[in-house]
Amino acid sequence: MTAIRKARAIVHGAISIVNAIATGKGSALGISLKVTAEVELQKGHGLRFMTGRNGNRLIKNIIQKTIPRQITETNMISIRVDSEIPIGYGLKSSSAVSNAVALACSQIEREEDINDHTILEVAARSSLEAKVSLTGAYDDATACYFGGFTVTDNYSRRLIRKERAPENLYAIIILPSNTPRGDVRKLRNLSDIFIDAFRFAESGQYWKAMKLNGVLTSAALSSSYMPVMAAMEYGALSASISGNGPSIAAVGYEDTVEPIVDALSKFEGKIIVSKVNNEKANVKIVND
Secondary structure: OEEEEEEEEEEEEEEEOOHHHOOOOOEEEEEEEEEEEEEEEEEEEEEEOOOOOOOOOHHHHHHHHHOOOHHHOOOOEEEEEEEOOOOOOOHHHHHHHOOOOOOOOHHHOOOOOOOHHHHHHHHHHHHHHOOOOOOOOOOHHHHHHHOOOEEEEEEOOOEEEEEEOOOOEEEEEEOOOOOOOOOOHHHHHHHHHHHHHHHHOOOOOOOHHHHHHHHHHHHHOOOOHHHHHHHHHHHOOEEEEOOOOOOOEEEEEEHHHHHHHHHHHOOOEEEEEEEEOOOOEEEOOOOO
C-alpha cells in the first residue's frame, strides 16, 4: 500500500535532575538515546500499529489531538515507533514517544512550521490522560524535545529555564536487576526538601540539585544509595535515581566514563553509556 504522506520524527531521552512528583516542579537533562516515530497516511480506514503497540491509549490520544477527524475517518493511519530507550526505568521513554508521535502527526497534517509549545502541550495532556504520568512530565518532555537542561513548573506547563549542556558530558546509567520501582507517592512526604533541590536547579546549580534529588529519592523509595556514592567517588559530577527508578544515572566528563563504569560494574545490572544531548527534536516528510 503506497503512502499518501509519511512523516518521521526523532526525539531523544533524558535523565532526572529533580523529580517533579513531590512538588510539581522538576528538572531534567537530555541524553542521546533516541526514539523514532513514523506516521503514514494511506488509502483506507483505521489505525495500524506497526510495532506491537496496538491498544496504546497514549498514542491514540495524541492522534486525536493532532490529526483532524476528517483525515482520520478517510485514511488509514499507520504508526511505527522504534526506541533505543529502555522502558520502565525512569529514562523518559514515554515522554520521548509522546513527543515523537505528536511531532510526526502534526507534520503529516500540515506544511507550515510546527509550534513547539503545542507539541509539548499535546504530549503532556496525553500522558496525563493515559495515566503514564502523575504531573504531565513537562520537565521530561522539554528535556527530550529541546535537549540540554530544562527546569519547569509541570502543573502550569511553564518552561522556567533552558540551557545547553557541556558537549563533552556523558550519562553513565545502570539498570539494576530485579529491582522494582518504589511507591512514588512517598516522594511527596519530602516535598519541603525537594523544593530546595528544585531551587538549586532553578539557579543553574544542576549538580547540587541532582545530588540532593538522589538522596531524597533513595530515601523515599527505599533504594540503595551505594551505586550513587560509588559513581561520585570515581569522578561523577553528580548522580541520582532517574525518574521513579530503578535506573541510576551518573554524569561525568569523557575521561571519567571508564572509572565510573568500573565502579558501577560491581553492582548487578546492565550499564548504558549515553552522550548528553543538546539536539532539538526534528521531523521531516519522507519519500521512501
